[in-house]
Amino acid sequence: MEATHEAHEPGMGGYVGIWIGMLFIVGIEVFLTLQGLQPYKLLVILLILAFIESAVGLFYFMHLKYERRSLVWSLIPAVVFVLLMMNHIWPDSHRLVNLKVPISMSGPGDASGDTK
């Protein structure tokens, strides 16, 4: 059942080319790091390059390009959704840490409103 996909997969020569391309991207990442860019700008560029590398590795090294579309659509949207949801939840948890309201425990008339 998987035999039909194997005819379209690149051979070892193709994989060597992809490997060289990924090493080239790593070289670009190191070069840009040494240019002294602002951290946010460097982060955006490094993330874009990392996503390109991972997409190449995912679709070629891990053969996802040659699998059925059903597998691709089952895996990738779910992972992307979870990652995006976490990206929205982390700022809330970080903000809650900094917004902690101090509670005074020192007798009547304090902020908590407890009476004894």
Next chain:
Amino acid sequence: MSEADITLGAGHGAAMEPTFYGIQSKKLTMWLFIASDAVTFGAILFGYLYLRFGTSNWPRPFEAAGLVNGVIMTFVLLTSSLTMLGAVLAAKKGQKSTTIQWLGATILLGIVFAALHLREWFHMFHEGWSLSHNPMGGTVMFGAIFFSVTGLHLMHVISGVIALVVIAIGYNTDWLDAGHVETTGLYWHFVDLVWMFVFPLLYLMNVGR
């Protein structure tokens, strides 16, 4: 006989619908595990990035010269993915000795990566870095995050090396087949892809000016 016939125990001559994904169950299981592991690393790296950019005294301990070890580690891991592909291709063609040679090269490169990583760790320990200590005087979160994330990745590499040894022995004794080699290859490539994020985010983003 299709895999659907084997799994569903249908009799000869019964027309079966093809499976939804068209892959072996163990391969699907590995993909599902990879998806869960990917979101685990994603959560950790998201948390790291928010802490890193939300902390004013975040240290940047790596120097440009010190990146050489990280670049070599990246090269070693990428090359190990290439040798793993060689093993998978050879296994699909039924070339047993060639498969074992490629698997051996992958195992060796994995061990080299782990050794380089541990050497770097011990160098940082010697400089005073730990999970709860920062010799540069800033936040201790850098040490906690760096050693946690790289430690988790290193654990994946070491367990992957162990799995590859088992697969190599099993394939050589005909206990395991080419499908097992391919499935383990998926895990090994995933470990490499995680490093494609760990290296730029934890190393390159923390290079001092």
